[in-house]
Amino acid sequence: MKELDPLVLLAVFQEMLGPQLWLLMLLAVAGITGFAALLVRERRLYSRRLVAAELFGLVGGVIALVMMAQFSVSGFSDAGGPIDWLLIGLVYGIGLVGSTILVYAALGWMGLM
Secondary structure, three states: OOOOOHHHHHHHHHHHHOOHHHHHHHHHHHHHHHHHHHHHHHOOOOHHHHHHHHHHHHHHHHHHHHHHHHHOOOOHHHOOOHHHHHHHHHHHHHHHHHHHHHHHHHHHHHOOO
């Protein structure tokens, strides 16, 4: 495979995640849209809300790892090479950042903090 084809990536993710892929995609788009709209409305970041969202982001990273272990055929004990550990770290990081953005937006729109 000499080229990176987005449709191939979509097919791989669809095979790995099944119908949960579309739920996660919808959640990501809703979180980013809500966060951007909140920033436009408030014109600043609130530190208390951001710290609370970052603390939940730590839990969100762990949830992403649990979901990865549930959806994939292999477990964490099967990780052997450096790329496996890099992927595990990447999944944790995406879960951390995604849940932080989602929680910040949710707290802002609910008027909390």
